Amino acid sequence: MGLLSGDAAGLLLRPASWVLRRGMWALMLVLSVAIYGSHAPLLNLCKVDGKIPFSSSSVVVLIELTKLMFSLLILLIRDRKLLGATVSCYHVFPFALSALLYAANNNLVVHMQLFMDPSTFQVLSNLKIVSTALFYSFFLRQRLCLRKWLALLLLTAAGVSYSCGGLQDPREPDNPSKMQLHITLVGLLLISVYCFISGLSAVYTEAILKAQALPLSFQNLFLYFFGVLLNVTGHFWSSTGGDFLEGFSSWVLVIVVSQALNGLIMSVVMKHSSNITRLFVISCSILVNAFLSVTLLDLQLTLFFFIAVASIGLAVHLYYGVT
Numbered sequence: 001m002g003l004l005s006g007d008a009a010g011l012l013l014r015p016a017s018w019v020l021r022r023g024m025w026a027l028m029l030v031l032s033v034a035i036y037g038s039h040a041p042l043l044n045l046c047k048v049d050g051k052i053p054f055s056s057s058s059v060v061v062l063i064e065l066t067k068l069m070f071s072l073l074i075l076l077i078r079d080r081k082l083l084g085a086t087v088s089c090y091h092v093f094p095f096a097l098s099a100l101l102y103a104a105n106n107n108l109v110v111h112m113q114l115f116m117d118p119s120t121f122q123v124l125s126n127l128k129i130v131s132t133a134l135f136y137s138f139f140l141r142q143r144l145c146l147r148k149w150l151a152l153l154l155l156t157a158a159g160v161s162y163s164c165g166g167l168q169d170p171r172e173p174d175n176p177s178k179m180q181l182h183i184t185l186v187g188l189l190l191i192s193v194y195c196f197i198s199g200l201s202a203v204y205t206e207a208i209l210k211a212q213a214l215p216l217s218f219q220n221l222f223l224y225f226f227g228v229l230l231n232v233t234g235h236f237w238s239s240t241g242g243d244f245l246e247g248f249s250s251w252v253l254v255i256v257v258s259q260a261l262n263g264l265i266m267s268v269v270m271k272h273s274s275n276i277t278r279l280f281v282i283s284c285s286i287l288v289n290a291f292l293s294v295t296l297l298d299l300q301l302t303l304f305f306f307i308a309v310a311s312i313g314l315a316v317h318l319y320y321g322v323t
Contacts, residue, residue, distance in 0.1 A: 028265050032281050035262040037288025039255070041296055046251045053247030057235040059256060060106055064227040066260035071220035079215050087214070092222050094208045099226035101201035103234060108194045115187030119163065124183075124191045126159030129279050131199030136275050139203055151319035152276075155283045158311035162286050166305035167293050202278070206270040216271050220264065280319070283312050 046052060112121055133152045137144050144152075183191070209219055235244075269278050286308060293299045 028268060029277075029281055032262055032265045032269070033285045034288050035258045035265075036282055036285030037290075038258070038292055040289055041292040042251055042255050042258075044297055046249060046255070048247070054252060055235070055239075055242065055244075055246065056110070057231070057238065058244050058246075058248075059252065061228065061231045061235050062256045063259045063263070064224055064231050066256055067263045068221070068224035068228055070260060070264055071217055071224055075215075075217040075221060079217050087218070091212060091214060091218075095219070095222040096226045098201060098205045098208060098223055099230050101197055101204065102227065103230040105194060105197050105201065106231075107234065108190060108197070112187060112190045112194065115190060116183040120183045120187070121191070122163035123160050125194065126156050126163065127191075128195040128198040129156045129159065129283075131195045132202050132275050132279060133199075135199045135203035136206075140207060140274075142274070148319050151315040152279070154311045154315035154318070155279060158283055158286070158308040158315065161304045161311065162290075162308040164304050165302050166286065166308055167290060167299040168302050170298070170300050202270070202275045206275050209267065209271040216267060219271075220267055223267070224263075276319070280316065283315070286312070 043052065046054070109121075116124075129152060133144065133149070136142055205223070209216065212219060266278055269281070286305075290301060290305055294301065
């Protein structure tokens with residue numbers, strides 16, 4: 001019997017626990033890609049007469065509440081012995097700023113629509129990839145070589161390309177007016193603030209999660225407690241007095257559970273990997289988004305989609321594949 005190759009022998013010598021952990025990690029990333037990619041098609045399935053029938057702030061509150069409940073359940077199952085542990089305010093209050101930054105960005109997304117069209121927002125919001133990478137490099141002191149910066153710029157270009165028209169509705173004739181982008185000076189300022197806060201909140205949260213020795217279930221409990229508190233306050237501050245669950249359907253429940261699960265997965269990614277991994281997951285999700293849009297919404301792929309896919313493939317190769 002011939003000798004095994006070095007790679008094959010090394011794989012066989014690794015313990016089963018290592019293989020299981022790697023498999024679970026890959027499964028989480030694939031699931032996250034699927035959830036990110038299915039979000040927009042699911043929102044379309046919720047529409048009634050072309051409009052979203054429910055309050056977006058109500059959905060955000062329910063997502064944060066579901067994440068809080070999941071975190072508490074995980075704590076009770078896995079880390080019950082830590083329930084009596086002493087936790088200081090230095091462990092808890094850093095998560096208040098993180099939740100505040102996330103809540104601020106959620107509100108910015110709504111208000112920015114007044115100063116630009118949705119297509120412009122989709123295109124320019126991809127700049128948060130660059131802002132996240134900059135904060136990751138400077139604040140976490142992670143030096144990225146030129147090749148990796150090029151990979152991240154390719155991810156940004158992929159997002160811009162897909163946003164510019166990766167999908168089109170074959171039932172509607174070409175309408176040049178639909179492609180006209182507009183944005184005001186206030187809109188430019190808001191999109192800059194949005195990308196700044198998006199990068200800052202993600203990297204700040206990663207820094208907290210990694211700096212503390214507490215288990216992730218404890219940290220998630222603090223983060224989502226403040227998330228619920230801030231979003232409930234924001235909802236009732238801006239509420240017009242309608243029913244909290246008005247317009248809800250079974251598809252909305254799917255969105256709430258899937259987004260909550262994705263939030264928990266991303267906390268694992270930031271605790272044990274990095275925000276760069278999160279950026280690649282989000283970018284790869286356009287493959288799922290395109291598949292579901294073509295299958296469920298009868299949209300067609302355009303050249304922009306294939307440019308985006310090629311850019312993502314090259315970015316993955318440059319960042320992870322080249323030694």
